[in-house]
Amino acid sequence: MTCPTRTACPYCGVGCGVLATPDGKGGATVAGDPDHPANFGRLCSKGSALGETLALDDRLLFPQIAGRRASWDEAIALTAATFREAIDAHGPDSVAFYVSGQLLTEDYYVANKLMKGFIGSGNIDTNSRLCMASAVAGHRRAFGTDTVPTCYEDLEQADLVVLTGSNLAWCHPVLYQRIAAAKAARPGMKVVTIDPRRTATSDLADLHLGVAPGSDAALFNFLLHRIQSQGAIDAAYVLAHVDGLPAAMAEARRWPVERAAEVTGLAPRDLEAFAALWIRREKGVTLWSQGLNQSSSGADKANAIINCHLATGRIGRPGMGPFSITGQPNAMGGREVGGLANMLAAHLDLENPAHRAAVQGFWGSPAMAERPGLKAVDLFEACAEGRIKALWIMSTNPAVSMPEADRVRDAIRATPFVAVSEVVRGTDTGDLADVLLPAAAWGEKTGTVTNSERRITRQRAFLPAPGEALADWDQLARVGRAMGFEGFDFASPAEVFREHAALSAMAGRMGRDFDLSGLEGISDADYDALAPVQWPVTEAGSRARFFADGKFHTETGRARMLPVAPRAPESRLSAAFPLRLNTGRVRDHWHTMTRTAKTPRLSRHIAEPFAEIHPADADAAGISPADLVHVIAPEGRVTVRALVTDRTPRGAIFVPMHWTSQWASAGRVDAAVRANVDPVSGQPELKGAAARIERA
């Protein structure tokens, strides 16, 4: 009998461990890994159906150039030559990579090294920009580094768990199950949910706060105000470790309960109940996710939460802290290697000359990026304006998932040269490629991912890659070599990881938080056997939490509280577009459904795209349950099924993000979302468009 392979689920940022057992016929059975500290054997519906998604019928098997089969040598040579010509003629900022939180850390590392250290541009951004860039910005402003201070156990040890902007029950189900189990075992534990919608997650809540869309910062400013007025500030902690309290308080005091009630739409008694719960329970975690991050003021919302934890010293100790949960399986790994346009590798700062020089020395780089590159929305805008001459998209589908998706599709089409690395044929983005590069998929590739609690887990291959599919790091290294660069002679993902660990060790010696010096020089055998471990990994061991010691990574070594002036969503409602359009996930589908649509079991939960609409709004528009409706915005429209429900508040609609033109010809909701971005984080406001709804 074949032994199971220990690997990690490829879907969400919980990062569950999986045991995969090949069946000898190209498939595999999948079970939860009882020894993995993220899930202890649990899997959600998506994870448990992984074995049903391994069919090869739609796989991209060979490189293609202009639609005809090509050899790898031809495809690599053409990609390298075209990038080289664009750089020579127009400079390094005329080319770009758009990558993905689905990539493994080793893929991400090579992509970032090639663009920032050898091409010499910051133009590498990732679909993680759409996921958690606001949390990254919030962390860096408050802590000096992008450090998640908490771990999953904190959610079980807390006396209060606040879930804000997070439908954890559907989007991070195993973490939700862990909280639900902890609450069942310890009924004194309280859960608060903060979300304009009543979701499956709200069903667990002792208190559900149905805030007005986008008003979270007002709520946390009110909380900070109450923390002070109730005498709950930890003066000793603040005095020793935190700057910025007076300025943050000056703004928070502008949010008495009456004003907070007006802006959030909550009853004063509910606001006071929330503040009382938060203040009286020292062990508390405030968890947030895309509901906060996908906002034109997402970074401020993150800092409004972090302010409350810093003011009370409730950070870095068991059962307490601010906790951002990533959407994708390896958004965190991308952050570690500098996969965002404004970051350098190993949590070093791209804008810091000493950091740039250190990385340049480490890599032996000929041309180091000297400034941040284009963030996702700006990157595709640059394509539309003709400033990007060569673009490489890896493992993501921006023609569907970017806001103003029709405009992004046109921008990709207008770019003179587009390479797309993909697992499957026929995606909206892949159909626009000049060069299509077949990529190895989950189960076929090997490397590491990092989950939301900083835990690094090995993804291991248990099936051969079909046709001529190659791992993404290998594709990148081949192009790097073909462009004439040294430093891309990697023979295996273990070699890439060793370099990544060595670079992080240098960053650790420079006082940065991301430090894998304990894994420096790791052998192939030890890399293969690497057990799940939270970073940092140093001689002193691993670390579950940060900041209980009050040591932060700012220039002063002190944390920063920020004054937060709440802002409404950028798109204003009007008579023509009176509804707030919210987008998000459903329980059983993932991203643009390239994997989850392969099994009918996962489509049984929700089979088609829909628009949740409140009964009063449906009445006003003459819409009956199950009608086909147009959701119309200035930027575009989608046609979906009406789901009339009071779980969505009056004045708002919710449409899932998954359906593409492969599955529903009029279901790409992001075509109807304006590309407003947070000026700090560059994250698009995917939850705050203005729209109207009409019967089709």
Ligand code: SF4
């Ligand atoms: Fe996979 Fe996330 Fe489900 Fe865990 S919770 S099995 S990581 S989708």
